[in-house]
Each structure stands twice: as structure tokens, then as C-alpha cells.
Amino acid sequence: MPLTDPDRLFPYDDALRGLARALYSSIQTLPILSPHGHCDPQWFAQNKRFPNPAELFVTPDHYVFRMLVSQGVSMDDLGIPRIDGGPVEQDPRKIWQLFAKHIHLFHGTPSGLWLNHSFEHVFGFLEPLTVENADDYYDHIDTTLAMDEFRPRAMFDRFKIDCLATTEGALDDLRWHKQIIQSDWSGRVITTYRPDAVVDPEFEGFVDNLARFGELTGENTATWDGYLTAHRVRRAFFRDHGATATDHGHPTARTEDLPQDEAAALFAKAISGRCTLAEADAFRGQMLTEMARMSVEDGMTMQIHAGSSRNHSARVFASHGRDKGFDIPRRCDFVDALKPMLDAVGMEPDLTILLFTLDETTYGRELAPLAGAYPALKLGPAWWFFDSAEGxxxxxxxxxxxxxxxxxxxxxxDTRAFCSIPARHDVSRRVDASYLAELVASGRLTEDDAFDLAKVLTTDLVKSAYKL
Structure with a gap:
């Protein structure tokens, strides 16, 4: 018996289910476009086998380990590296057994769907993971990962990934992307420009980061003009390595459009370490507008990931660092926050700014009306916590x-867990097929238009938004 129901996520009504199934079948095998994520480009540059099942499914996936942590499991026991280099569990089999012991925590969750999809469709399991069969699971996956057809590039091709974008900081040397470009492999893995470390005055090591930024670009990043030029230089470098987009993980969607002399004075305060919290927020807001202007110049799609209280646990941040499952949704304003930037560039027809949020209450009240009016704005998809069937x-x-x-x-x-990519896209395709079927059944859409839209939602809109 399969782990996953072939009709999962389709409507209960038989007629609706039949149409949803047909719509899904029309897009089920289309290539995957993954334009924003956090997979490691080193996997594809070196094409070495994935080390073991724990490092494939547990330690890179903060959806997985945050659930275990919420039930009192230690990050150290899950082998999550500490920033101080302190001891953590090194035996991947013990980590896997601990994961299996808590597999029930994922019943009914998106992670449960993704895991079972990966277990069945990537590794051929037909029985659910349990404590009793954990070693058999581990041995089978570990043996399979030693096969050439389960190396990163082969799995990339088998998953029918047309393009996968990773995310690198402004100071990254992009060595792995360069190695991929120079290899004889045809897989398309591109980078994304994420400048948070040299844009956010509250980012750890901000002043030192700016010095490094200047060294990399040959620009005087102690001056406002030199700093902006350095961004243009790095954006061009990233474009040379495949980038079509930038990414900005700001706590709010605040933007500013200060006169350049005032912006320069604010920058001087930021690099002196004397700016207040409000001034740091204002500087981040100014830089969103500056980045938008640069996107008008160079054509890069701009992504704004706002509405997240990042690294919410001070204890986890101190021990294990950033991106460890403690980014929490918060209230987020867009109408007033984006107005300075939109007044500056919002009517630019060739600019694409994608808005993401974790605050669902803004979808109908703010985001959809904004995107439904300004040529520069598009809505990013339901994001972390809401990239689920119901979300x-x-x-x-x-x-x-x-x-x-x-x-x-x-x-x-938006994943770090490679094997979950086809699973997550499968969920999205099933939900969209079901939604389109409901529109047809209620007379709001013809069947022909529904089949056309199914493909548009799966591939065409992504290609257009990210200029792929």
C-alpha cells in the first residue's frame, strides 16, 4: 500500500475530484522551476554523495527539527552544529533513531506529507517510518545514496528541475556556482543576491562586513556614493553567475526615499555604530528603495521577505546562529510602509518587486489591492508556515x-531540504488544481481556461516573474 494517497488534497465531491484530478494530470510532470531557495550549491558543484539519511532529511530542514525541539528534543542531540564549535551528536544513526521516535509529531502536517512523498517516490518505501523499522529505513537510504543515480546532479535531473536558485550573501565568492558553470553538467543552478549583511546596521559585524565589501569591489564603502557603487558591482558579479533576482529579508516592509544628502548622513551614522534602532530601521528602508532603483537599472527581480521576527529565541541564536527554525510571523504593514518606494518606482512597467509575508491578514486588505494596481508589484506565493495545502x-x-x-x-x-522539492511542488500543483476545479464548478471559469491556468500557475508565471 502506498504511503501517499493518489487523490490527496483533492476535493471530497466526486465530480470536483474528477476535474481536479484531470487538471493535476495535465501539469503533474511539468519541469520544476525553483526560483527561490537555500539548497547548498556545493552539492552540485562537487556532486559527492549525500553523507547519510540524517544529513539529508533532519539536520538541514528547520521545518523538521523545530517540531522536535518544540517537544523538548535538544538541537545538540539532533546534530545541529553550534556556532562555538561545541559538541553535538555525531552519530547519524542515533539522530535518525531519535527522528523516527518522534515521527508521529508530523501527522497531519505539511512536513508529514513532504516526508512521506520523499520516502515513497524517491526511495521506494511503502511502509511508514517507525521506531521498529528505523534501522531498515536508514540502511536502505544509506545504501541507495551510494549509487551514482542518487548523487545530487542525478537526482536534480530525475526530479525534472529546470532551474534551481540558491541564495548567497553579498560577500560570498560564489566559488561553487563558478565551478558549476565551468563543469560539463547542463543543470541550471543560479544564485540570488542577498545583501542583508551589508544593508542592516543591526547585522552582526556590519562595519567589518562593509570593509570586506569594499575589498571585494575596490570601492570606498566608507562613503555613501562608494557604498552604492559597490552594490552595483556585486550585483553585476552575481548576474555573471546566473542571478536574475535579489532577496531582502527585512523585519518590516518599511521603505524610505530620503534626499541623497540625508541618506548619506544616515549612512555615516550607521557605519559609526551610533544609529538608534529607529535609524537602523530607516536605513534598511532607504536601502529597499535604492535596491529597487538598481533593479530598474539592471533588470533584476526584487524579492522582499517581510513580516518575520527572525531568530526569535535569543538562546538558540547565541548557541546555533541564524535560520534555526525560530523565525516567527508578526504583524506587517504594507500600504504605508511601501509608499515611499512606490512613489519612486512603483509605476515602472519593467520592474518586478515580489512581496512575501507571514502575516496572512494583509493578503486581502493590502497585498492583493497593491499588486492589483501597481505595475511593479507582484505577489510572492504563500511563504514559510503558509506554503501548505490550507495556506x-x-x-x-x-x-x-x-x-x-x-x-x-x-x-x-524556499527549502534547504533537497528531497522535499518535488514533494512541495506536488502539493502546490494539487491545491491549485483543486482551486481551479472549484471555480469551474461554480461557474466562474470555463474548463478550457482552467487547463490553461493550471500551466500558467505551474510554470509561466514563475518564468515571467524571475526572468528565467
């Missing part, structure tokens, strides 16, 4: 009536 469905229901489908950007998986 994607709510997103469609709340936004479609106001901004339609064509002011959205399809789906992206």
Missing part, C-alpha cells in the same frame, strides 16, 4: 478576486 488555498481564495492570477508569481519552495 496555499487560503492565499488563492483571498487574493484572486482582487489581483487575479497574473499579478502573482507561481510557487517557490
Amino acid at each position: 496555499i488555498k487560503r492565499y488563492r481564495q483571498i487574493t484572486t478576486e482582487t489581483c487575479g492570477f497574473y499579478n502573482t508569481a507561481g510557487f517557490n519552495d
